[in-house]
Amino acid sequence: MRPSGRAPDQMRELTFEPGFTVHAEGSCLVSFGQTRVLVTASVEEKVPPFLRGKGQGWVTAEYGMLPRATHTRGNREAAKGKQSGRTQEIQRLIGRSLRAVVDLPKLGERQVIVDCDVIQADGGTRTASISGAWVALRIAVDKLLEKKALVDDPIRTQVAAVSCGIHNGNAVLDLDYLEDSTAGSDGNFVLTADGAIVEAQLTAEGETFDEEGLLRLLRLARIGCGDIFAAQLKATGR
Amino acid sequence: MRPSGRAPDQMRELTFEPGFTVHAEGSCLVSFGQTRVLVTASVEEKVPPFLRGKGQGWVTAEYGMLPRATHTRGNREAAKGKQSGRTQEIQRLIGRSLRAVVDLPKLGERQVIVDCDVIQADGGTRTASISGAWVALRIAVDKLLEKKALVDDPIRTQVAAVSCGIHNGNAVLDLDYLEDSTAGSDGNFVLTADGAIVEAQLTAEGETFDEEGLLRLLRLARIGCGDIFAAQLKATGR
Amino acid sequence: MRPSGRAPDQMRELTFEPGFTVHAEGSCLVSFGQTRVLVTASVEEKVPPFLRGKGQGWVTAEYGMLPRATHTRGNREAAKGKQSGRTQEIQRLIGRSLRAVVDLPKLGERQVIVDCDVIQADGGTRTASISGAWVALRIAVDKLLEKKALVDDPIRTQVAAVSCGIHNGNAVLDLDYLEDSTAGSDGNFVLTADGAIVEAQLTAEGETFDEEGLLRLLRLARIGCGDIFAAQLKATGR
C-alpha cells in the first residue's frame, strides 16, 4: 500500500492552469498533487551570442524554488549568491527536454526562456516543471503562429516527464515526497507523445536495480506520461 | 480621470488568500489588483547570532520577484549571483515595518522569516508585500498561541502600506504600473491600525512637492490603509 | 538639552573644502561636525548603455565607508565581495537627489559619477554626502562650462539634505551618532534651494509619529538646508 493510498500505476491529481499570469507570452500553473510549479515562457526576439547569425532559434530554461516551498525553509539562492548544483542540473534537463521536440531553425532567430518556479514542493518538481513547460511553450508558440510571426509550427510533438521508483519493494509511479525520501531507487523519464525516450535518469539509493527493474519503471513511466499528454492537450485546447 | 477609471481615493481590488501554501506556518496570496505577491511566514526556533541569549525574538523579511512577473523578463537574481539594490531596500523596509508592531521580547527566542515573492507585478509590490506580510505573520503567531508555545500575543496592532502619488496633477491612491511610471512624485506610507506612521518615503521624479502635497498624500494613505486593515481582519478571521 | 549642547534647530559646524583632491574634475571634503566625507565628481564622455543615442546625459553616485570610519571597525566591502543593502540604498538616494536638479539633456551625452567616501562617521553620512555631492558636481560642471564643452548650465538649482529626529521627546536637527542611535524616530529630507522637497524618508524606531511630528521635522529641515545652501554657495564662489 502506498502512503497516499494510490495504486502503483496511479498518478497524483494532475492539473494545468494555463494563463496563470498575464505578462508572459505563455504561462501555466502545473500541479502534480501538492507539487505546484508556476511556469512562464518568455519570447525574446534575439538569440544568445553563440547562435547569432546561424538562422535558428533557441529554447532554454531556468528553475527556482521559493524558500518556503519545502517543509523547512531553505536559503534563498539569490541571497546566497549562487545557484546550487541541483538547481543547475534541473534547469539543464528542462532545457534539453524542450529542445528535443522543437525544430530550432523553424523557430527563427528568437529565444524562448522558460522559467519554472516551484511554489510548493512535494516530490517530482522537475517532472512537473518539464510537463508544465511544454504547456507554456505551446501557448507562447501558438501566439507567434496566430500573429504570423511564425508560419510553420516548430513544435514537433509533446514532451512530458514523470518519476518512478521502487518503494517498499514495489515499482510505483509519480512519487510524492514521502515515497521519494524512502525509495530504494528511483528515476525520471522524459518521453515524447510519439513514444520516444528523450532522457532516462536512474539512481540507486541504498538498493541497486537491474534490467528487469529498469524496464518495469519505464513501463510505469509510459502510463504516467500518457495521462500527462492528455491533460496537456486539454489545457492547450487541442 | 485615472487610466483604470478609479476614483482618486479608490484602492484597486484587494484580496488576501490565507493559507495559500501548505508547508509554511503562515501564508497568504495578496492581490492589489493585478499585483500578486505570495507571502510565507516561517517560524524558526532560534534567533540570528547577534541576538543570541538576549531573551528576545526577531522578525525579518526577504523579497524576490519572479523573472517574468514583469512586462519584459528580468534576469533571475540567483543566476546573476546577487540581489539588486532595489531588492535589498524593499526587504529591509518590510522587516522594519513588521518589527514596528511586534513586541520582540514577547516573541521569545525565535525568529519569523517572512518571504515575499512577487508572482505578478503591476505597481505597488512593496506595499502589497507589507500588507500581506502582516497576514502571514498573524497566522503564524496564532498557531504559536494555539499550541501554547506563546502565552501573550506579541503582535501589538496591524500594519499596512500603500502608495500615493501625483498623477496628471491629481493626488491618487494605490498607483498601478501605468500611473507609477508616469507619476510626477510618489511615496509609500506604512501605517498602523492605531493611527501611527511607521515609515513615510516620498520621492519627486520630475515634479517636486511641498508640505501641502505631503499632507494630501498622507490623507489618501490613511483612507487606503483603512481598507487594507479591514481586509486583513477578515482574512485572519478576527 | 542635546548631548552636544546644541540648540534644537542648530546644525553642527559645517564646512566644505573644495578641490580636496587634484585628479577629479570636481571634489570637496564635506564636514558635518565630526562626520567627514570625501566627494569627487568624475566626468566621462560617454553614457551608460541604456542611454546611448538618446541625446541626454546621466548623473549617478557611489557610496562607501572606510573600514575604520566608525567607532568599531567594519569589514571592507571589497573584501567581503559585496556592497551591503544599506550602501546600495544610500547611493541610489544620492543619485536621485542630484538628478532632481540637473537637466539631463542639457548635460549632453556624458556621465558624471559622484563618489562619496566616508572618512569619518558621526551620524548623517548620507545627508553630508548629498550636500557635498552638489558642490563637487557644481565644480565639475563649471569646468565644462569654462572650457565651452557646455554652453547652457544644466544645474537648475542647489540640492541639500539634512536629518531630523525626535530625541528625548524633542524635535532636533542634524543628529549626531549619539542622538541618532537613541532617537525615537528620525528622517532625512532632501530639499532644493527653491523650496521644493525632493525626498522625504521617515522611520519610526520605537516611537511612531503623526502629521504634526512630520511637519515639525520638515520645518527643522528647511532651517538646516538653508544653512547648507549658504555654505555651498560660498564654497563654490557664487
Added chain:
Amino acid sequence: MRPSGRAPDQMRELTFEPGFTVHAEGSCLVSFGQTRVLVTASVEEKVPPFLRGKGQGWVTAEYGMLPRATHTRGNREAAKGKQSGRTQEIQRLIGRSLRAVVDLPKLGERQVIVDCDVIQADGGTRTASISGAWVALRIAVDKLLEKKALVDDPIRTQVAAVSCGIHNGNAVLDLDYLEDSTAGSDGNFVLTADGAIVEAQLTAEGETFDEEGLLRLLRLARIGCGDIFAAQLKATGR
C-alpha cells in the same frame, strides 16, 4: 566502422597508474585512451557538519578540468569565480557512485574527499573519473586498514562507469570525443562488480531511443565495466 577502428564493444586502452602523487592517501592517474584524469583520495578525520555525531563517515567528490585539457582552451573556473552546472552535475554523480559501494557507518567518523582533475580530455571524462576514483579510494582505505584505523573494510564491492551511444546507427562502447560529439544519443552507466546498476543516464540528442536501444546500450556497458573491474583489481594488487 568507428573512427578509431575499434570494434563496437571494444574499450579504448585502459590504464590505472596507482600512487601517481605522493601526498594523497590514495591516488591514481586513469587513462581511457587519450582521456587522462588525475584522481586523489584525501582522508580527513572529521565529517561535514550535517553528519556530526551520527556515527558514520562520508565520501564526496570534486571535479575539475584543466583549462587546456580540451581542444580549445576553456576559461579557468577559479578565475570565473564559479563552477559550471556541468562540473557540479559530474561531481555529484561521482560522489553518489562511490557512496553506493561504501558502508558509511563502517567508515567511522571520517570523510574521504576524492578529487578528479582532468589533465587531458577526449570524451568520457566522467566515466574515467568514477572508475579511477574507486582505485584511489581503495588505496586510501587499504592504508586505513593497514594501520588499524579501520577494522572492517567499508568498501562492499567495486564500482565503475562507462559511456555507450548510438553512433552512425550502431551501438558502440566507450565513445571518444569524435564519436561523442556526433552521437545520436548516448548515456553513462555506473555498475557494480556484483552486477547491479547504480546509475543510468541516457540522453537523446537528435535521435531518440526506445526500450530496445536502452537494453542494447546496457549490454555494452556490462562488457566495458567488466574490463574496467579487471584493471582496477590489477592496479590495486587484489
Added chain:
Amino acid sequence: MRPSGRAPDQMRELTFEPGFTVHAEGSCLVSFGQTRVLVTASVEEKVPPFLRGKGQGWVTAEYGMLPRATHTRGNREAAKGKQSGRTQEIQRLIGRSLRAVVDLPKLGERQVIVDCDVIQADGGTRTASISGAWVALRIAVDKLLEKKALVDDPIRTQVAAVSCGIHNGNAVLDLDYLEDSTAGSDGNFVLTADGAIVEAQLTAEGETFDEEGLLRLLRLARIGCGDIFAAQLKATGR
C-alpha cells in the same frame, strides 16, 4: 633632469599627519608629494582563528584605492565584488613588512588591523602605505602601553619603504607617477631603522638590470628610508 626637478637621491615632500581620524586607535595621513594615504590602525582584542590559544598576537593590513584617487576613475572594488590581484599583493606586502618589526608574542592575544586607503595617487602608494602604517601602529601600541594593556613594547624598531628605479638611464629615488610609468626597471625596498632589509622587489620593465644596478638602487633606498625614519619619529613624538 627629473620631471619634478628633484635631485636623483631626493625624496618628495614627506609629511605624516598623526591622529587624522578620531575613532581609530592609531591613524595618520601620509603624503609622499601628491600621493596621500589615510592609514588607520584598529586594535581588536582577539586573534584570527588560526592563532587562537597560541599566546601571540597578529598584525595584518588591508589596502584600497578610492575610485578617483587616480587620473581616470577606476571601478570600485566593492561594486565589482572582488579585490584585484594588485590590491591583494600590496596588502600582503604591508602586513609582512609590519610583522617584521613586531614581536608577536609580546603583543598578546590581540590583533592590529591596519587599513591603508589611498586618497590620491601619484606613484609610490605602497611605499607610502607601509611608511604611514608604522606611524599608525606606533600610535595604537603607545595607547596600549599607556593604559597598561601592554607592559613591554612589542615594536622592535621602525620600518619604512621607498621605491627606486632607473629613469632615463639614471637611478632615482621615490618615483612619482610620471617617472614610474616610464621607468626601465624599478623596485621597492622595505628597510628597518637598524639597517636590515625586510623586502626587496625589483622588476625590469623593458630594461633588465644586474648586481651593480641592484646595489645602486639599494643605496638610494637607504637614503630615502633615512629621511622617512626621521619624519616618523617626529610624527610620533619620539
Added chain:
Amino acid sequence: MRPSGRAPDQMRELTFEPGFTVHAEGSCLVSFGQTRVLVTASVEEKVPPFLRGKGQGWVTAEYGMLPRATHTRGNREAAKGKQSGRTQEIQRLIGRSLRAVVDLPKLGERQVIVDCDVIQADGGTRTASISGAWVALRIAVDKLLEKKALVDDPIRTQVAAVSCGIHNGNAVLDLDYLEDSTAGSDGNFVLTADGAIVEAQLTAEGETFDEEGLLRLLRLARIGCGDIFAAQLKATGR
C-alpha cells in the same frame, strides 16, 4: 647539512617532459625534485581588448594548484569562488617574466596564455612554473614559426627562475618545502640566459638580510639558472 643531503649550491633533480599533453600548442611537465607542474601554452589568434589594433601580441599566465598537490588538502579555488592573493601574485609574476623575453610586436596580434597547474608541491612551485613556462612557450612559438604564421622569432632569450634562502645560517639554492618553511629569509630570482635580472623578490621571515646576503643569494641563483637553461635547451631540442 641540508635535509635532502644536497650541497648548498645544488639544484634538485630537474626534468622537463615536453609535449606532456596533446591538445595544447606547447606543453611540458616540469619537475624540480618532487615539485611537479603541468604547463600548457595556448595560442589564440586575438589579443585582449586593451591591445586591439595596436599591432602587437600578448603573453599572459594563469596559475593553479590541484587541491591535493600539498601535504594536507586545500580548498578548491573554483569551489570557493575566488583565487587567493597568493595565486594572483604568482600568475602576475609568471606573466611578467615571460613578457620580459618576448618581443610583443614581433608576436603579431595574437595571445599566448600559459597555464601552470601544480600537480604536486614541494617548494618552489612558482620558480618551476616560470622555468617550465618558457619551454611550453618555446614549443608553441616554434610551431608558429614552422607553419610560417611567424617569420621572425619573437623570443629574445631564455628565462628561468629559482629560489634561494638562508637556512640554518647557510645560503642554499632551490629550497624544498622542508627548507622553505623554516628558512630565515628567502627569495626568488628570475634571470635571463644573457645574464640579466628580470625580477628579484626577497623576503625576510624572522631573519632580515643585508647587501652581502642579497649578493650571496643572487650568486646561487645564477648557478641554479645556469642548470635550468641547459635543461630547457635540451628539452626543446636546441
